Amino acid sequence: MPSSCFAERLGDFVPLSTGERSALLRLEERERTLRRGATLVRENDPAGELFILRSGMMMSYVILPDGSRQILRFIFPGDVIALPALVFSRVPETVGALADSVVCPFDRPLMTQLALEQPRLFAVIVAFDQAERAMLTDRIAALGRTSAKARVASVLLDVRNRLRRLDPTIDNSFILGLTQEEIGDATGLTAVHVNRMLRQLEDEALIRRDSGRVTLLDEGRLGRSANYTDRLAGLDLSWLPPAA
Amino acid sequence: MPSSCFAERLGDFVPLSTGERSALLRLEERERTLRRGATLVRENDPAGELFILRSGMMMSYVILPDGSRQILRFIFPGDVIALPALVFSRVPETVGALADSVVCPFDRPLMTQLALEQPRLFAVIVAFDQAERAMLTDRIAALGRTSAKARVASVLLDVRNRLRRLDPTIDNSFILGLTQEEIGDATGLTAVHVNRMLRQLEDEALIRRDSGRVTLLDEGRLGRSANYTDRLAGLDLSWLPPAA
DNA sequence: CGCACATTTGAGATACGTCAATCGATGTGG
DNA sequence: CCACATCGATTGACGTATCTCAAATGTGCG
Known part of the structure; x- marks a missing residue:
């Protein structure tokens, strides 16, 4: 079976069934390459795809009216990119490449389908998202x-x-x-x-x-x-x- | 049917079936009253219950080693409290009452059960959590x-x-x-x-x-x-x- | 070899913090 | 009902962490 970097990461935390692994593989059927400095999605773009980072390093950020930039998170291989795009009609954060990177794009409905058909798997994804939420609050405490x-x-x-x-x-x-x-x-x-x-x-x-x-x-x-x-x-x- | 403040809130965004409403009601069977200034859960407590705020106003915060406090979010009726407790063995944030408040405590397994048996409902909860995530990133940008x-x-x-x-x-x-x-x-x-x-x-x-x-x-x-x-x-x- | 970009360092400006005092509202015990 | 303590809001004087501006020094890349 081909490998999914997302499955590898989740597998470090919970055992995954064969069915679950193949469900995850469907999220990584396509690939897109980005050079350092390239932008993957821009704030306020209509929400279309989600992504999983396969290799490289990326970041999400916002640009404020005065032109200054605030980086919100660093993104590493195995991270889901633009999960917020799932629930907003326009993406709330710009995502760009900090190093040459490879992402796997997939359409929103694929994630919806996963939520409904693989609730256990979806729960794991939610758990990781909560860990990331905690990192965001840590950053708030640090900044404040x-x-x-x-x-x-x-x-x-x-x-x-x-x-x-x-x-x-x-x-x-x-x-x-x-x-x-x-x-x-x-x-x-x-x-x-x-x-x-x-x-x-x-x-x-x-x-x-x-x-x-x-x-x-x-x-x-x-x-x-x-x-x-x-x-x-x-x-x-x-x-x-x-x-x- | 008795009312669930959580269902009311979700109902503002998506129609809910009768079955879903009654599933939500199970999360609000108990009640606890808190006076302004009272602490509901403390950082590093073992994660036990989750809560829904029924009335009042609360906050979550952390205390840093130097004794200073950073408030992470304000919590309003209909908000889920301590969702991170679902996935951490110890709660990462203290939650306290900003005004006299009433919360509905429920055990973690109830949320797990909901995730597995009511995937659509769970997806709505995840969506709200994403909205809150966006508020956290807004706060990061503001602080930074x-x-x-x-x-x-x-x-x-x-x-x-x-x-x-x-x-x-x-x-x-x-x-x-x-x-x-x-x-x-x-x-x-x-x-x-x-x-x-x-x-x-x-x-x-x-x-x-x-x-x-x-x-x-x-x-x-x-x-x-x-x-x-x-x-x-x-x-x-x-x-x-x-x-x- | 040279150009763009990142790093480094200095000098001076400023936003925000600290300390301290006053004042008003609320509450409490006698 | 008053004396007093407590807590939050307000204001002033002063200190300092961080920013701004500016220039010099690398450093990788075409």
């Missing part, structure tokens, strides 16, 4: 009540943890893949100030940097100062009935 | 990229719109029901600065205030300066199959 340094640290930890989930090989050292301006747009800061915060983290021996590669030198202290929680690690799917 | 004045204005608009959905009588004048400290904890500001922003909004003839009552004097200008979107108004549930 933590320092610039903490917010930058939290982005570093977040990206590292998401990358490690895809490649358990990754330890404390990884390629960030974000410009300082992108970090700033995610944390509500200026690129200039992000730079100063990175330098400070480096001066305090919390991280090391060379040419795009970041090494976390004291993860414990970093995590505490950033008030960081890995939400995917806290998921509890034991309430799901066994696979059909 | 808008001025203190805009954030305060956006809270005013948000509360007014939510209240109006419950009582269409409400026009531009309403009882806010929040202290300035609570507004600050929602917007990432200090109570002192919230006060100054309210005064500025008043000086600019955007709002009027007397003793807890707020009147929006220029909703258009207020909405633009706050970059506010009513997410519930943008919901599109036409993709749902007809009621069983």
